[in-house]
Amino acid sequence: MDENPDIALDNLTPWNFMKFILLGIISMALVGCQSGPAGQAVTNYGNGVEIPESARPNEATKQAYILRQASWFGDQIRRGRVYIVRPAGNAVPFNTEPNTPSKKLEKEFQVGSLISYLYYDDGVVRYDGTPAAGRFKRSPDNDTYFFTHSTGKSITSYILGHAICMGHIESINEPVDWPQLSATLYQGQPVIDLLNMSAGDAHLVDDAATRWKGHPTHHRSIPLYQVAKILDGTEKRGTGVFYNNTLTDLIAGYIELKAGDEYDVLMEHVFQDKAKIEKPVYYERQSRASYSYFITRMDLLRIAVAMMNDYQAGNCVGQYLQDLQSQEKIWPKYGTSGKRSVNLMNHSRHYGGQFYWSFDGMRNRNILGADGLNGQNILIDLDNSRIVATHAISSGWDTGGLMVKVIKKGKLPN
Structure with a gap:
């Protein structure tokens, strides 16, 4: 299994699942006391896994809550609290083209709150956006569960x-x-x-x-x-x-x-x-x-x-x-x-x-x-x-x- 904690969870080994949970537990424990990029403190908004709609979090807080959500999701699986529909192997890759230039979207993925943006137009994915490389230690990707x-x-x-x-x-x-x-x-x-x-x-x-x-x-x-x-x-x-x-x-x-x-x-x-x-x-x-x-x-x-x-x-x-x-x-x-x-x-x-x-x-x-x-x-x-x-x-x-x-x-x- 890839070291990314957000990947598909249909074939987890006990050890890999434990790593998934431990990573999330550690991230939750650090929320509210750790420092993030450039010495930023992580803000703890409570015991939940969501940032309130009125909040405008810093980078460290965003990263902490990305991990916190992954931990919560894994915990639901561990407790048997999920229903699963597995793929049938018939998925068809999307037709794609290089991203249309957009400074507004590029800025969003450098410092904003968006962590995924897909623009599909007449059968083609014309923009496929995720956070800029290196922005987060554990960056969302195509294996991440949202x-x-x-x-x-x-x-x-x-x-x-x-x-x-x-x-x-x-x-x-x-x-x-x-x-x-x-x-x-x-x-x-x-x-x-x-x-x-x-x-x-x-x-x-x-x-x-x-x-x-x-x-x-x-x-x-x-x-x-x-x-x-x-x-x-x-x-x-x-x-x-x-x-x-x-x-x-x-x-x-x-x-x-x-x-x-x-x-x-x-x-x-x-x-x-x-x-x-x-x-x-x-x-x-x-x-x-x-x-x-x-x-x-x-x-x-x-x-x-x-x-x-x-x-x-x-x-x-x-x-x-x-x-x-x-x-x-x-x-x-x-x-x-x-x-x-x-x-x-x-x-x-x-x-x-x-x-x-x-x-x-x-x-x-x-x-x-x-x-x-x-x-x-x-x-x-x-x-x-x-x-x-x-x-x-x-x-x-x-x-x-x-x-x-x-x-x-x-x-x-x-």
């Missing part, structure tokens, strides 16, 4: 589309039929209401959108039978969009329930047959499925290309994506004014089916977006076959200039 964060919500929706096309779920209008949650507000609602985050559950979820109110434990750590008790007798309140994390994990669990014994077949079809992944794909799984995926940068692009191809072909899954677009709702977090960090989602006027639609300056075009914490994003021009896929270690970079304008104009910034 969090998808909320972009995993969009991937989960894409999987649900395949579940419909394989006959496990009738349609997006099918009433939810979940015996274990039959006494909750979700039972009987059309699936599209869950996909649109309009299930009327704002009164049940905390402000951080990660816990059921009155229960300090993260929702992913609570088994479904306990969720059923927490939500017993609840009713829907309102029809507006209430974006939260608990709901998409329930959608992931519903897919697993409805697919039954064919669940593995479903997941292999999506990732092996459709996306043709090159490396294993993982998602966080404790008592049930989740939307928290771990994917390499090139495989995230492969998934985005598969979405685009389905939409353009108008096949069953493509029709599903078009149906989601047709039932989009007003996105309440639209707006790019002010000095706050602007996420990709802030450039979108509509939300539908766990995707963002109607982007700035392109409301008459078919543009699909997925937004994950700190910049784990994809933006797809479904009309012109363009995709930008990004990963970042922290927020504060220019999503408008490096994603929205690139898709709009088909041209990288100077």
Whole structure:
């Protein structure tokens, strides 16, 4: 195994796995007390593995959190908390060309927060960016596993589309039929209401959108039978969009329930047959499925290309994506004014089916977006076959200039 701690983890020996974990543990222990480049101190933002969106970390802190995330990911594998879809050996390399010159992107990879940038245009990767050589001791590369964060919500929706096309779920209008949650507000609602985050559950979820109110434990750590008790007798309140994390994990669990014994077949079809992944794909799984995926940068692009191809072909899954677009709702977090960090989602006027639609300056075009914490994003021009896929270690970079304008104009910034 390569000495890089971020490489694929499907064939780890016990010793190599221990090295992976020990490296991450050491990095976590050093966070908050070590010095980095040019004597920089590492800032510890808490016990988590994410840098807060409001923070603007120095180089030493970015490096420490890259290692911290790798350690956390390895720990999930050690504890058996992941579901794995292995590649089938059918991955096709992308056609590439030398990077189009872009001083703005070059500067970002020298000192900024982006750690991966892929610009795909009409079948060709025209820009493939990672941090400058020597910038980080353990620099992200094509073997590194990245969090998808909320972009995993969009991937989960894409999987649900395949579940419909394989006959496990009738349609997006099918009433939810979940015996274990039959006494909750979700039972009987059309699936599209869950996909649109309009299930009327704002009164049940905390402000951080990660816990059921009155229960300090993260929702992913609570088994479904306990969720059923927490939500017993609840009713829907309102029809507006209430974006939260608990709901998409329930959608992931519903897919697993409805697919039954064919669940593995479903997941292999999506990732092996459709996306043709090159490396294993993982998602966080404790008592049930989740939307928290771990994917390499090139495989995230492969998934985005598969979405685009389905939409353009108008096949069953493509029709599903078009149906989601047709039932989009007003996105309440639209707006790019002010000095706050602007996420990709802030450039979108509509939300539908766990995707963002109607982007700035392109409301008459078919543009699909997925937004994950700190910049784990994809933006797809479904009309012109363009995709930008990004990963970042922290927020504060220019999503408008490096994603929205690139898709709009088909041209990288100077």
